[in-house]
Amino acid sequence: MYQYSTQLSRHQQSVLSIIERVCSCVSVVASGIVIATFVSSTEFRKPINRLIFYASWGNLLSNVATLIAESSLQGHSRGALCQFQGFMIQWFMPADSLWALAMAYNVYLAFFKHYDTRRLGMLEWKYVLFCYGVPFIPAFVYLFLSSESRGRVYGDSVLWCWVSLRWDFLQIAVFYGPVWFIVLLILAIYIRVGATIWRQRRELRKIVRPAFGHAADTTVLGDVDLHGTAQPVPLDSFQRHSNRERSPASTSASSQRIISPEVWFTQNHAGPRNASPSTAVSLSSRISPATSTTLSHHNYDLGQSGASTSPASEVYYKYAVLFFAALIITWVPSSANRVYALAASNHYVFGLSCASSFALPLQGFWNSLIYITVSWQAIVTWFRHVGARARRTSNATLRPLKYPLRRLSRG
Secondary structure, three states, X not given: OOOOOOOOOHHHHHXXXXXXXXXXXXXXXXHHHHHHHHHHOHHHOOHHHHXXXXXXXXXXXXXXXXXXXXXXXXXXXXXXXXXXXXXXXXXXXXXXXXXXXHHHHHHHHHHHOOOOHHHHHOOHHHHHHHHHHHHHHHHHHOOOOEEOOOEEOEEEOOOXXXXXXXXXXXHHHXXXXXXXHHHHHHHHHHHHHHXXXXXXXXXXXXXXXXXXXXXXXXXXXXXXXXOOXXXXXXXXXXXXXXXXXXXXXXXXHHOOOOOOHHHHHHOOOOOOOOOOHHHHHHHHOOOOXXXXXXXXXXXXXXXXXXXXXXXXXXXXXXXXXXXXXXXXXXXXXXXXXXXXXXXXXXXXXXXXXXXXXXXXXXXXXXXXXXXXXXXXXXXXXXXXXXXXXXXXXXXXXXXXXXXXXXXXXXX
């Protein structure tokens, strides 16, 4: 017979329940903002925002379960409410890590397989099936799995109703283990991409500095700073610009020409005023084909050829790494809590349990922060538009009341 002791008092469990519900409410509001703004305006529908939008639905549904908190454990802990809560947590909570993997895979395709936004967009339906279909399988099977010694899978799991302590090996094998495997896989992808960016920036500095001397400190070629700093280019413009600039007749020439005398004088970016066109042309002959595609003017595809980088793909990489950081913040406290409980024969520490009940329900909140960072200008514009519409509506409502008031004042 299995005996488990959590060493948490009734008061401590009540505190955990309050933390879970407060954080869940914050996350629900944040996910609602993401969904509402994405649906209401096309300005928010950037490639990385699209994946956050899809992930927000899973965050919202997992918060439905975390809002229940310990209420499902009161009375009969194997009842329908308990089974529903455990099913929702097992299905939607690990899906967030799979969406982080989808973002990392997009970064890989952009940098090393030269995918543009159109081709990445064609993968989104596959991502939806993968991220929500894979965790659905064990969540559904657990509803029917039981044994005489352990009982049903979904039961008392300290913080809420989930995989019970009698089935604790499933928590590691089917939940925490796969999540941390995904985390390590994402980390490997980002390390490789980061090394590629660093190596190409170093190559760029070696090529550009001898050609322009000290003036290179303030020179910009196209949309890439000579120090290799990517300018923030909206990802929605990748395919639009690439289709306009890359005609069949000019595709082969664009990989060889870095900047022509005409482009040198017509660009609106700052540059050395004493640099001659011949200097710019001579620079193109010293840059390798892999680097030349990086400096190709107004070419905003996510990836160009081989492992070359572009400003927009580096921006996408930066925000995808932020999503990965949110994943780490979410899963480290709960994983540490679970590992300690296993090592201590399921004796839980109140402090680690508080950290876990705080971090897990906030998945949607962390993702919304990244969404807001990516779309800050669009959010400001959206609020101005909503405010202007509200003022017009109020003025239209108050206008018919002005004339009776004037007559009363005259009388």
